[in-house]
Amino acid sequence: MTDPPESIGVDELLADVRRIRGWAWRAGKSGRTAQTIVIRPRGPFGAGIPLLEEQGYELRVEADSIIVAAPTATGRFYGVQTLRQILRGSLANSIPCVAIRDWPSLAWRGASDDISRGQASTLADFRATLEHLGFYKMNLYCLYIEDMARFWSAPEVGADRGALTPSELRTIVNEARRRHITVMPMFQTLGHQERLLARPDFGRYAEQQRPDGFNAWVQRALWTLLPAAAQACGVKDPNEEAAPPTCFSPVLPETRARVTELLDEIAAATPSPFLHLGGDEPSDVGNGTSRAAVARRGFGAVYADYLCALAKHVQEVQRRQPVIFGDVLLKDPQAMSAMPKSVAVVDWHYDPSDSGASLERLKEAGFKTVFASPGLWNWYAIYPDYSRAFPNIAHLGRAAKTSGASGLVVASWGDGGAESLHRANWAGYAYAAECTWTAIPPTSFLSRFGSSEYGSRSxxxxxxxxxxxxxxxxxxxxxxxxxxxxxxxxxxxxxxxxxxxxxxxxxxxxxxxxxxxxxxxxxxxxxxxxxxxxxxxxxxxxxxxxxxxxxxxxxxxxxxxxxxxxxxxxxxxxxxxxxxxxxxxxxxxxxxxxxxxxxxxxxxxxxxxxxxxxxxxxxxxxxxxxxxxxxxxxxxxxxxxxxxxxxxxxxx
Structure with a gap:
C-alpha cells in the first residue's frame, strides 16, 4: 500500500472505483494485475522542466495494469486525481487506455474565499471545498479574513458572526496540507475593516477618528462660529452623518503595533510560507490622521512606509513571504518604487476584456512573485456570472503564462451579503484549474466538468x-x-x-x-x-x-x-x-x-x-x-x- 501521507488521494480513488464500477480494487507500489493500481515513485523525468519534476506525473492505463508514477508525492497525488476524473467520465465497465505525462503551466493555482461578508463555512464545508480544489489539482487556498478570526487578545471579535477559532484555523491548514494545498491567510491590515473599527476597543486605531469630549465641542464650535474656516481646514461638519471608518491609520504608532499583534496571532494559527496583508482600496487614507503626512510626502510614500514595516516584520519575525494586492502599486509610482521586491503581489483585474498587461509591469519593476487574479463575478449576485468570469479567467491565465507569473488566484467576493452559495463557485474554480494546466474552450470544459463533477456523461x-x-x-x-x-x-x-x-x-x-x-x-x-x-x-x-x-x-x-x-x-x-x-x-x-x-x-x-x-x-x-x-x-x-x-x- 502507499505510504500514509499519500493515502488521502488513494482512498478516494478506490472509493470512486467501488461507487462507479463496484470493483474491489487495491493500490500498491508494485504488481501488474487488472485489479491493482500501482502508485510509485520514479526518478527525475530529465526533461529540464522544473514544474514537471516538482508537480508532474505520468499515468499509463493499459489492458492489464494502471500505473501512476512521479518523482514527488505531489505529482503522484495529481496523477491519482487525473485517474479519478477519467474513471468518472468513462463508459460503464471500461476505462480508456491512455499514456499521459502532465504538469502544470503555473506553479501556484488557487482560489480566494471571502468568509467575511456573509457565508462562513462549517468545518465540513471547508473540507469539501479543499477536496474539490485538490481534485482539480489546485494548490493554494487564500482565506480572506477581516474580523473572522477569534483573536486571543480580543476573543469577542467576530464572536457573533461565526469567526474561526485558532483551533479551527489549524484544522483547515492541516486538511489542506493533506491534499497538497497551501493555505495563504489574508488579513486586511489597512482597508476594508469597517466592522472591526466600529468596535469601541478598535476605534482609536482608525484613520477616521470619531471626535469625543473636548474635541467634539471644538468641532461643533468651529462650525457654528467660523464655518468657512472649519471647511477650509478640513474639519468635518458635526451635523453630517459620518461614514463608518474603513481603514486603519497608517501613521499612528499604536495602530501599527496593534495590527502587528493581530498578524502574529493569525500566523500562529496558520502555518504557511505566505501571509497576505491586503492593502487594496485604502479609501480613507489621507482623509484623517494621515492627512498632513500625505500632503507633505505623498500618498504612495505614506502607504509604502506602513506596508513596508508590516512586511519587514512578516519576513524577519514570522519567516514568511508577505503578500499585498497590487492596485495601489500600479496607480502610484511612489508606492511601486518603495515596496520591497521580495513582497509578493496579487494583481487583480475583473474586467473580462483585461489583457493582463500589468503583470509585465510588475515583473519589470522587479517583483519576483506575482499572482494574476481574475474574479468569479459572484458579488451582488445569486450565482456567478460565468459569461464574464470565464473570459476573465482565460485571459489572465494566458497572460500569467506569457509573463512568467508565479500563479493565478481566482477571487470569490461576498459583497452584498455573500448570497451566491459557495458551491456555485466550483465550476469557476475548476475552470481556473484547467486554464493553469491546459487551455480549452468553455464549451468543451462544461462537458468535462459534468462528467468529472457529477460522474455523469449526460x-x-x-x-x-x-x-x-x-x-x-x-x-x-x-x-x-x-x-x-x-x-x-x-x-x-x-x-x-x-x-x-x-x-x-x-x-x-x-x-x-x-x-x-x-x-x-x-x-x-x-x-x-x-x-x-x-x-x-x-x-x-x-x-x-x-x-x-x-x-x-x-x-x-x-x-x-x-x-x-x-x-x-x-x-x-x-x-x-x-x-x-x-x-x-x-x-x-x-x-x-x-x-x-x-x-x-x-x-x-x-x-x-x-x-x-x-x-x-x-x-x-x-x-x-x-x-x-x-x-x-x-x-x-x-x-x-x-x-x-x-x-x-x-x-x-
Missing part, C-alpha cells in the same frame, strides 16, 4: 450549467434583479423579452437537471444549488411577467373586472407568493447545510420582503383596490455597481 448537465451560469443583465447584477419589489406596472418591450427568455431558459434548465438526475453519482450537493438558482431566476422572470399582465389587465375608466378575471389575478399572485415561500425555505436549508448560522438572518429578511410585498398585493386584489403604478422609467432602472466606489471601472 449532455443535459453541461447545457443546464450553461443556461444558469451564463445569465448577464445589462440593467443590474442578478441579486438586484431578484430582489426588486413586486410592482404592478408595465415595462419596456426589451425588458419583457429578456424576462420571457429567462423564464424559458430556467424552465429548460430545471427539466434538464431532473432528467439527468438518475445518472448523477457525485456532486448532488452542488446540483442542489444549481437547481435552486434556476428556480430563483425562474421566479424573478415570472414575477415581472405576472406584474406586467396584472398592469395591462387592470380596469380602465371605471370598468370592473369580471369574477373570473378577479379569480385569475388572485390565483397568479398566490402562485408567486407560494413560490417565494418555498424559495426562502430551500435557501435556508442549503445555507444551513454548509455554513455557520449567524449571518443568515439578514439574507432571510431580504428574501422574505418578496413574500411580504406579494401578500400586500394579494390583499389589494381581494378587495378590488389593486391598481397599476406608472411604468418603469430609465431613471428608475437600477444600474450596475462596482464592489466599492474605488473600483468604478469594473462594473459588477
Amino acid at each position: 449532455p443535459a448537465l453541461a447545457r443546464a450549467e450553461h443556461l444558469v451560469g451564463w445569465q448577464t443583465f445589462s440593467f443590474g447584477p442578478s441579486q438586484r434583479v431578484f430582489h426588486w419589489e413586486p410592482r404592478v406596472r408595465t415595462h419596456t418591450a426589451p425588458w419583457l423579452e429578456r424576462m420571457a427568455l429567462l423564464e424559458r431558459d430556467m424552465t429548460e434548465a430545471r427539466r434538464l437537471i431532473a432528467d439527468a438526475l438518475p445518472t448523477v453519482r457525485f456532486g448532488q450537493a452542488r446540483l442542489d444549488v444549481l437547481d435552486h438558482t434556476a428556480a430563483r431566476f425562474q421566479y424573478a422572470a415570472r414575477r415581472e411577467l405576472v406584474m406586467e399582465d396584472l398592469a395591462r389587465g387592470s380596469a380602465s375608466e371605471g370598468a370592473r373586472l369580471s369574477p373570473a378575471e378577479q379569480r385569475l389575478r388572485i390565483t397568479s399572485i398566490i402562485a408567486l407568493r407560494d413560490s417565494s415561500l418555498n424559495l426562502v425555505d430551500r435557501y435556508e436549508e442549503l445555507w444551513r447545510r454548509d455554513n455557520r448560522y449567524p449571518m443568515l438572518d439578514p439574507l432571510l429578511a431580504r428574501l422574505r420582503k418578496q413574500t411580504t410585498a406579494l401578500d400586500m398585493l394579494l390583499r389589494q386584489a381581494r378587495t378590488g383596490t389593486l391598481v397599476p403604478e406608472p411604468p418603469r422609467t430609465a431613471a428608475s432602472t437600477p444600474i450596475q455597481v462596482s464592489r466599492t466606489d474605488a473600483r468604478p471601472t469594473v462594473a459588477r
Whole structure:
C-alpha cells in the first residue's frame, strides 16, 4: 500500500472505483494485475522542466495494469486525481487506455474565499471545498479574513458572526496540507475593516477618528462660529452623518503595533510560507490622521512606509513571504518604487476584456512573485456570472503564462451579503484549474466538468450549467434583479423579452437537471444549488411577467373586472407568493447545510420582503383596490455597481 501521507488521494480513488464500477480494487507500489493500481515513485523525468519534476506525473492505463508514477508525492497525488476524473467520465465497465505525462503551466493555482461578508463555512464545508480544489489539482487556498478570526487578545471579535477559532484555523491548514494545498491567510491590515473599527476597543486605531469630549465641542464650535474656516481646514461638519471608518491609520504608532499583534496571532494559527496583508482600496487614507503626512510626502510614500514595516516584520519575525494586492502599486509610482521586491503581489483585474498587461509591469519593476487574479463575478449576485468570469479567467491565465507569473488566484467576493452559495463557485474554480494546466474552450470544459463533477456523461448537465451560469443583465447584477419589489406596472418591450427568455431558459434548465438526475453519482450537493438558482431566476422572470399582465389587465375608466378575471389575478399572485415561500425555505436549508448560522438572518429578511410585498398585493386584489403604478422609467432602472466606489471601472 502507499505510504500514509499519500493515502488521502488513494482512498478516494478506490472509493470512486467501488461507487462507479463496484470493483474491489487495491493500490500498491508494485504488481501488474487488472485489479491493482500501482502508485510509485520514479526518478527525475530529465526533461529540464522544473514544474514537471516538482508537480508532474505520468499515468499509463493499459489492458492489464494502471500505473501512476512521479518523482514527488505531489505529482503522484495529481496523477491519482487525473485517474479519478477519467474513471468518472468513462463508459460503464471500461476505462480508456491512455499514456499521459502532465504538469502544470503555473506553479501556484488557487482560489480566494471571502468568509467575511456573509457565508462562513462549517468545518465540513471547508473540507469539501479543499477536496474539490485538490481534485482539480489546485494548490493554494487564500482565506480572506477581516474580523473572522477569534483573536486571543480580543476573543469577542467576530464572536457573533461565526469567526474561526485558532483551533479551527489549524484544522483547515492541516486538511489542506493533506491534499497538497497551501493555505495563504489574508488579513486586511489597512482597508476594508469597517466592522472591526466600529468596535469601541478598535476605534482609536482608525484613520477616521470619531471626535469625543473636548474635541467634539471644538468641532461643533468651529462650525457654528467660523464655518468657512472649519471647511477650509478640513474639519468635518458635526451635523453630517459620518461614514463608518474603513481603514486603519497608517501613521499612528499604536495602530501599527496593534495590527502587528493581530498578524502574529493569525500566523500562529496558520502555518504557511505566505501571509497576505491586503492593502487594496485604502479609501480613507489621507482623509484623517494621515492627512498632513500625505500632503507633505505623498500618498504612495505614506502607504509604502506602513506596508513596508508590516512586511519587514512578516519576513524577519514570522519567516514568511508577505503578500499585498497590487492596485495601489500600479496607480502610484511612489508606492511601486518603495515596496520591497521580495513582497509578493496579487494583481487583480475583473474586467473580462483585461489583457493582463500589468503583470509585465510588475515583473519589470522587479517583483519576483506575482499572482494574476481574475474574479468569479459572484458579488451582488445569486450565482456567478460565468459569461464574464470565464473570459476573465482565460485571459489572465494566458497572460500569467506569457509573463512568467508565479500563479493565478481566482477571487470569490461576498459583497452584498455573500448570497451566491459557495458551491456555485466550483465550476469557476475548476475552470481556473484547467486554464493553469491546459487551455480549452468553455464549451468543451462544461462537458468535462459534468462528467468529472457529477460522474455523469449526460449532455443535459453541461447545457443546464450553461443556461444558469451564463445569465448577464445589462440593467443590474442578478441579486438586484431578484430582489426588486413586486410592482404592478408595465415595462419596456426589451425588458419583457429578456424576462420571457429567462423564464424559458430556467424552465429548460430545471427539466434538464431532473432528467439527468438518475445518472448523477457525485456532486448532488452542488446540483442542489444549481437547481435552486434556476428556480430563483425562474421566479424573478415570472414575477415581472405576472406584474406586467396584472398592469395591462387592470380596469380602465371605471370598468370592473369580471369574477373570473378577479379569480385569475388572485390565483397568479398566490402562485408567486407560494413560490417565494418555498424559495426562502430551500435557501435556508442549503445555507444551513454548509455554513455557520449567524449571518443568515439578514439574507432571510431580504428574501422574505418578496413574500411580504406579494401578500400586500394579494390583499389589494381581494378587495378590488389593486391598481397599476406608472411604468418603469430609465431613471428608475437600477444600474450596475462596482464592489466599492474605488473600483468604478469594473462594473459588477
